[in-house]
Amino acid sequence: MTKLVRFGISMEQDLLDNFDHLISHKGYSNRSEAIRDIVREKLVEENTSSPYEHIYAALVYIYDHHKRNLEKSLSSLQHEFFQNIISTTHVHVDHDSCLEVILLQGKAKVIKTLSEKLLSIKGVQHGKLTITTPVKSSNKQKHHHNH
Numbered sequence: 001m002t003k004l005v006r007f008g009i010s011m012e013q014d015l016l017d018n019f020d021h022l023i024s025h026k027g028y029s030n031r032s033e034a035i036r037d038i039v040r041e042k043l044v045e046e047n048t049s050s051p052y053e054h055i056y057a058a059l060v061y062i063y064d065h066h067k068r069n070l071e072k073s074l075s076s077l078q079h080e081f082f083q084n085i086i087s088t089t090h091v092h093v094d095h096d097s098c099l100e101v102i103l104l105q106g107k108a109k110v111i112k113t114l115s116e117k118l119l120s121i122k123g124v125q126h127g128k129l130t131i132t133t134p135v136k137s138s139n140k141q142k143h144h145h146n147h
């Protein structure tokens with residue numbers, strides 16, 4: 001871990017009041033940690049916007065258990081992308097619905113393609129892809145690969 005550097009920030013009083021209100025609701029004990037998290041969020045967002053960046057992701061979705069051929073389609077798609085899938089967890093939610101969480105890694109564009117294909121299958125009712133990468137505080141962020 002590198003040393004912490006202090007710096008000043010100027011901000012309108014209203015904006016700061018709103019910020020303090022927000023972060024106290026979110027459970028931050030001080031502004032510094034809240035600001036560090038916002039910076040990390042932006043860095044991850046920037047890193048993962050590059051299609052060739054290696055990312056980690058979780059795809060969560062819920063689907064209709066009774067829909068014909070749906071489970072076959074979901075399984076076929078997962079086999080197509082087997083190299084990117086770390087694990088799949090299946091939860092029987094109730095008589096009608098199943099929930100799955102797929103942990104993924106690989107190039108951002110491949111993961112996003114898999115996610116779009118899966119979520120657009122008929123009978124998949126709702127889902128969301130969450131992407132992350134490690135955020136290094138000790139090294140400079142690496143530059144994007146060539147597209």
Ligand code: NI
Pocket residue numbers: 065090091092093097098099
């Ligand atoms: Ni099930």
